[in-house]
Structure formats: C-alpha cells, structure tokens
Amino acid sequence: MSIDLTIRPRLSALEAAWVIARRDFVAVLFSRAFLFFLLGPLFPVIVGGLAGAIGGEVQREAVSVEIGLAMSEADNAAMIEAGKRLTPQLGGALPSLREVPEAKGDPAFDARAFMEARRGNYAAILTGTLASPQLVGTEGQVRRWQGPVGLLAGHATSAEPTTFPEVASAVVTTSAAAERSSRIQTAQVAQMLLFLLTMLLAGMVLSNLVEEKANKIIEILAAAIPMDAVFMGKLFAMLAVSFVGIGVWGLAAYGFWTVGSDAITAASGFDIARLPAPAVGWPLFLALGVIYFAMAYLLLGALFLTIGAMANTVREVQTLSMPVTMMQLMVFFLAAYTIKQPGSGLELAAIVFPLSSPFAMLARAAMEPSLWTHALALAWQGLAVLALVKGGAVLFRKRVMKSGGAGRAPRNGGRRGWFARRTSGTAEPAE
C-alpha cells in the first residue's frame, strides 16, 4: 500500500494563516478582556463628554460662536445691544458679538486679509453698516451666520423692525501659502490620531503568543503549519480586532459629535468642520488613513510579536512594554518632526524607514496631491511587513524552539516559504 497524496497534502501559507487568524479573532472578540479594552478609552471620553455637555450648555446660553464686529463704533454698540436684547429669547441661535480691537479707529481695516492671515478667533467678521452689513468669513461660517446677523442688524436699527437688511457676504479664499500652512494642521491631527490608535492597539500583539506558550499549544501549531503562517495569522487577527475597536470608538465618537458637536467644540476649542481639506481630498485621505493604519499596525505588530514571542510570562511582556512604548514615541516624533520639512532628507528618511513610513506618508497625503508616492510607499511597507514576519518566525524557531539548520535539501530552485510552489503531487518514493 502506498500513501495517496492526490488529496492536497498541506494548507498553503495563507490558508494556514487564515485558520490561526479566524481562531484568534473570535477568541479575542468574545473575551471579557476585549470588552474592557473597548470600554477603556470610552470612559475618559464619556466623562469628558458629560463635563463638556454641562459646560457647553452653560456656554451655549452665554456665548456660542464669536462674530467680530468691524463697523463704526456706534453700529458695533447697537449690534451688541441688539444681541443682548434677543439672546434671552433666541439663546444659542445667535452668535456672540465682540468688537475687533484691531479694527477700532482704523478705517482701512481689511477684514478679508485679517481672516486669511488667520488672526483672531472669529467665526466671521461683520463690516459695512447696519443698513448694508457684510459678513467676511469662510463659506460655511458665512452661510451659517448670515440670517442671525441680518436679524440682529434689523433689531440694531430699530426696536421693532419691519424690514431686515440683506447681509452681503465676502468669502475668504486662502492663498497657496496659507493653504499649505493650514494643511499642516490636518497632517498633524491625522498623524496624532494614527499614533494614538497604533499605540493603543498594537500593544495587544505583545502578549499574543504568551497564551500559546503557557497552554503548550505552540507545539501543536508548530507541528502543523509553518511558524511564519502562525505569526501572520496572529497579526491579521489582531488587525481585524483593532478595526473592530476603531469601528466601535468611531461610532461612539460620531454619536457624541452628533449629539453635542457645539459643546465639544466649545469645550475643546477644536472644530473638525474647520479642519482644512487635505491635498488628496477627504475621501482618498480617509482611505489612505485606513491603509496606513493597517500598515503601521502590521509593521509595529510584527516587531512586537517577535519581541513578545521571546517572553514566557505576562510579567516579562509587561517589562518589555516600556522600551517598546519608547520606540513607538521615537518613531512618531521622527515623522512629526518632518511635517514642516517636506522634500528634505529627513522626510525621505522618515518615509524610507519602515516603522515611521506610514506616519510620514499620511502627513504627505494631507500636504501633497500626488498619488504615485503612496503606491510606492505601500509596496515598500508591505515588503517590510513580510520581511519582519519572516524574520520574526525564523528568530522564534531559532531562539525559542531552538531549531537547527539541517534536515532538508533546498527545493524548487531555492524558493521557499511564501514564494514556494504548493506541493501538489505524489510523494517521492522512499528509499
């Protein structure tokens, strides 16, 4: 009798990785620890949200958003007076009004230039006269406050107005220089978000192999499938888990934003609606954000998995956490530092160094419209992930499993592992 090898005698590396990933994903997702992990970051958000909501409510009643007044002194006073009269009835529907000190006594005050230079902290600036007011600001702000400002101007003209003046608008258009400078903001926010998410989520990978080692399951896995498939499976499972985490947090954040965006803006001083559009446009930027997060996670995760695989206990993992966190910080600082130095050697270094590459490239997506660099960077990062996983698996076999280097001859012209042909046919005849 000879062994029939016409059935597929092994799983491909990807299939093997899928078996591991599926088990890990389900196990982590339905563990109590993951629920606590998910809720962890939500606690400060909830507390902050509640505090912000209470503060914001008070704030909304007192002041909402500030419109700068740059009319004549008498008109300014009349507008403020009208605001005071109407606020008890209309509350948050009206903007807060404040004289622009820089415009006081300056007949040549240029509101548009003032806004474009991003001076002051006004949603818009009101110029002209009570009879023909003009609102200067970004398109969104002008559209938002045109009506209330007309109402206030009417009440500033007469105690019981029968007509309301038409509010002219002057939309601020930013210059190329101002655009670049404003996009830095988007780049910084995106980098920070990417960093926080990888920091929060990639740490999970550190302790990933400890369970297998503690439960002696690693022996079964190592006997059945190649170690790099185990590594890859675990990595992708944790990536999928992290997407679930991001999804939950994203939904929670969206919920909070929907319910209390004014309060959050008032409390934090950060208005996401005012974030400058990235150079590649929002849809592509968001897509690239997801891809670069995956790459940053896989790169860092592969490294953590290797480091964590050397640990035998949770305590050892905890000891390893500190240098790992420090390394994450350094990578982030490198990428963050290069935002304001586009095209410099340092930026290139941050792009080439695999661990900082996703951070640097996401910032680039905010600042530069070209896309081919992203394709190149993603290919490079993908290669780095494969190399790290392969290296980690080899290190694990050598250091932890204490594997040697003999026992078999090269095959398939030297191609091995992920690039090797799947074994298909019958076994070679035994000698």
Add this chain to the structure above:
Amino acid sequence: MAVSEQSLTGNRGDGFSAIPADARPLAIEARGLVKSFDGTRAVDGVDISVPEGAIYGILGPNGAGKTTTLRMLLGIIDPDEGVRRVFGHDRPHDIGRLIGYLPEERGLYPAMKCVEAIAFMGALRGLPLKEGRKRAVELLERHGLGYAADRQIRQLSKGMAQTVQLLGTLVHQPRLVVLDEPFSGLDAINQGKLELMIRALADEGVTVIFSTHVIHHAERLCEGVAIIAGGKVPYAGSVEAARDRIPAQVRLETRAREGAWLAALPRDTRRNGDFFQFPLPETGVEPLLRQLIEGEAGILSLSIERAGLHDAFVAIAGEAAARQLEADAAEGRA
C-alpha cells in the same frame, strides 16, 4: 553507531502489516540526526526507519532524546545535522494533512468548547471547519464524551482533556500518528483504551509511532522499536529481534542440593533461592537433562523462558539506563 534493521514482520492479523516490513515503503526515515542544546548533544546521530502501517516505539528513559527526535521528525525543529524524510518528504509541513501529532505537554485553549477544539486541530491540518465539527461530534460520541461536546476545555478533567486532544490529533484521519508519551498521566483503564485505539489505527493501515518509558507498552503494541539512551540509538529494529539478542533463560528446581551433577550446569549459572538459573545452552537442554538424571539431581521442575524486552533493554542500553527507565515508569505510575 550500530543500527540493525531487521525485518519488521507484522505481528497483527491485518493485511497490510502482514507484509514483511522490509517490503513496505517507509513512513519515516531518519539518518544521522544530531541536535545540540547549549552545547549539549541531546540527540547524537539517530537513525530510524519506520515502515508504513507499523506501530513503532521509541523507548528510553526521560531525557534520553525521545521528544527531541520526534520534534525533528515532525519538522517542529530542524536538526543540526542529518536528514529525515516523512513519506519521502524532507519537509514534514508539506504533508501536514497526513500527520497527526500529540505532544508530550498537552495543550488546548481553555476557553474553547470540545467540539471547536477538535475541529480547530483538524483545520490546522486542512480539514474544513464544518466537516471537523461534524467529525468531532461523532468521535466524542464514539468515545463516550458526547455529553461534553459543548463544554469548555477548562471544565474537563485531565483525562477527558487528554482524550479530546487525542481525538483532535485523529480528526483529519492522518496516515501517520505521532504520540509523545501518550500513556503518561492516564489511569490503567484509559491506558487500556488508548492501546485499543492504537491497535485500531494500525489495523486501518495508519502508521503509529510513539515514545514511552514504559517497556510493557512497547512490548505489547510495537512491532518495531528504537531503544534510545543518552541521545544515541544503540538498537532499532523489530521487538522480536531485540528479544532474540538475549538467549532464553533456563529455570531449574531440584530436590538434591549438592552432588556431582552440579558440575554439569553451565558456568554462568546463578542460584536464586531454590532455583538455578542459566542461559539456554547452545546445545539445548537434552544433554544437560541426561546428566542431571544420571547424577540423581531429582528434577522437580524445568522451564525455558524467552527473554523479554526488558532484558533486551538491559543488554542493549545498559543497567544504568534500565534503572532510570524503571524509576521513570514508577514515577509515572505514582
């Protein structure tokens, strides 16, 4: 290292193993396997040949290199030197679908249900999860654990968990089953059940290789055995041939205690209470019997006992290894 490769003639009644071992293709073949850990040679030039369909034992005391040898055969670790082939492949992972492995240190995910654990182990070997679950339920039912199918591993007794892991090793219907110390930790009843399972597998033509430090298991089950001590394999071949290395022992009881007939006994006769014990002379017992009768020794009883695997182990691996083996077995029983 001397390696004998006597014919492993099947000792069971099934068709396949009845074919002489040297006429069967090899399931496992290892040549000159060497493995060192921190400068110490754990395995030192091991050669093993296991024909398809055989039950093969790797017999040796703890620390002799059994587990390391099995791990190298399975490709969990690569040797420092030497080659191994499983069904003709030098990369065991390439034919993972055909292999089932029960490691010495049992391991299962504690939060997994029994059915899922078995199906997962099958999935690692290429069995679709759905089919794995179906087979898992059947296997659990067949082995009296159907009621525990949906229990988590952490809720099982040690013996039950071991059975579940063994079923996970078999769920994908492998052609080669490698069991590392499968009997350790099992009570006598479960050891008996396991022996039956191993025999049943072999009857289906599955090659079973297991390591043990209990001679009786190897003697009862195996047609081939590798004796390993200190990382070396001084003997690999059939159990019968190992036993044949030691001459049969003659046990003689006489009424007379003294007399001229004593001179007729072989030189290496030992007195053991009321008995005399000596190796069976090459000429047989008939000439000796004549001399004893003529000398009026008064023969009360005479028996010829074939040497057991234990005697063979002592002769092949030495007294020290045999003592350690016995100590390990006693510790296992305790």
